[in-house]
Amino acid sequence: MTSTANAAAETPAIPAEFQDALASQRAHFERLRYPSHEQRVADLKQMVRLVADNRDALIEAVNQDYGCRSRFETGFAEIAVTLDGLQEAIKHLKRWMKPQKRHVDPMRLPLARARLLPQPVGVVGVVVPWNFPIAMVFHPLTSIFAAGNTAMVKMSENSNHLAQLLKTLSPKYFPTSKLVFFEDGGGRGPAFTALPFDHIFFTGSPATGKAVMANAARNLTPVTLELGGKSPAIIAPDYDVQTAAKRVIWAKTFNAGQICTNIDYLLMPQDKIEAFAGHAREAFASAYPDINNGDYTAIIDQRSHDRLQAALEDARSKGARIVELAPDQTPDASRRIMSPKLVLDVNDDMELMQREIFGPILPIRSYRTREEAAQYINDRPRPLSLYPFTNDKSLAQWYIMNTLSGGVTVNDSILHVSVHTLPFGGIGNSGMGHYHGVEGFNTFSKLRPILYQGPLRAIDWLSPPYGQRARKVLELMIRMKS
Known part of the structure; x- marks a missing residue:
């Protein structure tokens, strides 16, 4: 058996509901590749309503999953902090979306302009841990939606009450082509991260993070891994x-x-x-x-x-x-x-x-x-x-x-x-990549470099045949930078 066949044999079986959701979200992204600032703000405000309107139900679901979870700690660390992050994104989103100007050497590219345009990457897969499951849903979703993407979210096997609640609540606020939740269980985790997402965001242990990264590598899917370690x-x-x-x-x-x-x-x-x-x-x-x-x-x-x-x-x-x-x-x-x-x-x-x-x-x-x-x-x-x-x-x-x-x-x-x-993220064994704030927006955006050529094309002076003029221009360029 070839190595390619071996890799295919190791690929987890993908449930039909995962495949259908991914197809639906890809179609949504194809229809709306660059949501406007107004649309993104509307999505973020809708997320605020989802959390604020259902605060008590969310807190109770987490309490049931834990058996005993301090309601105050859930309210403080998950509800209040989540809403604060959403409002911060709404406040600064217009500035984050603005194309960035980059310098162009006028001697090499006279009258040219360079810009960096943040564009949505597409469909993002989010794997949520059980310890702060509300925050670990909505913190990355804040960055993902601010950047104009769609999201598929897989909950932890220890968060079944919350998973069922979010599966019920989410369609009241967002179409499943934009946001959809799945519960865990039955080996669904590896199948989820084997999907050809445009980005995977994972929070969990370093050991599981390695498995997620290996799954993502099959599709060359970029990953953000928020892991742990001994701090x-x-x-x-x-x-x-x-x-x-x-x-x-x-x-x-x-x-x-x-x-x-x-x-x-x-x-x-x-x-x-x-x-x-x-x-x-x-x-x-x-x-x-x-x-x-x-x-x-x-x-x-x-x-x-x-x-x-x-x-x-x-x-x-x-x-x-x-x-x-x-x-x-x-x-x-x-x-x-x-x-x-x-x-x-x-x-x-x-x-x-x-x-x-x-x-x-x-x-x-x-x-x-x-x-x-x-x-x-x-x-x-x-x-x-x-x-x-x-x-x-x-x-x-x-x-x-x-x-x-x-x-x-x-x-x-x-x-x-x-x-x-402040961006949040680890290094080495504790993770890779950042989210929160503008760094989270950038994580889920393709910072696309664009050059607008000017009316004068200086490269013509260096085009073949390479005569005396081309050699003199090259020598001048080298001397000026030496």
Whole structure:
């Protein structure tokens, strides 16, 4: 069997509903290749209505998928932030769509003009994770629709209630030829990413991201991969430990730590670790006096809950000390409520230090010098985020310049993601490509270079036959640029 036949044999079977939807969206794009500013704004405002009109139903669907998802956190991190991003796009879209002027050397191309025109790429496939499923639907859709494209969206297998709701709601606001939703299950993920989209946007784990990229390669489909990894926080010796504990524990317990940009491990001076642990316990007790009252989110499913417990046991068996942050509370195990824990005396042989945790567990390592901390980070795959805590601006800048990550928040964590004027995206193992704001608009646009030739054609001076005049002009060009 030839290699081509082998590749064809490995291609997943494509469900008819995927094929039909893609054909419908391609036809829609062929009819309207360049939607006007007014049409795009109308689409974005329609998306605002979809989210705002159905806010309570969306929040409840996510709560059902989790078993217990803090309604406040869903309202804040998914509804409010989504609406803010949509309004930001509506406000700036006209400027984003404007063709960009580029310089032309008047000596080589007299009276010529160069422009960069953002044009829609076509049909975009979106693969949505379960941890922030509303935001991870509508954040990329904001960029996709602002750029004038259509979208097919596949939800996570852990978001079935939300998937069914969006399948019901979406046709009331958009034709399926512009936006359509699919639930997951039965191996549909690989089939979805094997479709010949014009672009694929995926949020999830690095392992699944590699599979998505391999599927996309069959069709030479460009991909934007928003992955994860082990994002570190560094507490500098000068930073107040109580403030650090409050801010770190806020992040590590938001959505029960199930955030791709969350702090995955903490680096801090040895002599501050015990004080940090005490303040962390106080911070959690103040924020969550009752761990079972609905403010604190559950682990998404039993498999994930079991994985986290196994990782804790692995660390304990290898010499780690587990610090319980809610020692006087009994979490409701039937709802997969898992109280947060610090893990001290960790080493790199522990599972917690080898893969992304994605839960309310925070390993802490000591360091002695800034160089040691930076080297530890740089010896590992590029993280999605970096969080230096210091009042010394020069030290914060040193960490930024001597490490590499997707994004940075100084003296806090996660919050850079909520700034829509900043692009969001990873690097290396934590992803490729950006979205949010103008960078998201550009991601889903073809920035098409266009040259408008002037009435004088200077290239005629360099055309064959290559006589004395052509040689003199070439020599002049070289001398002028040397």
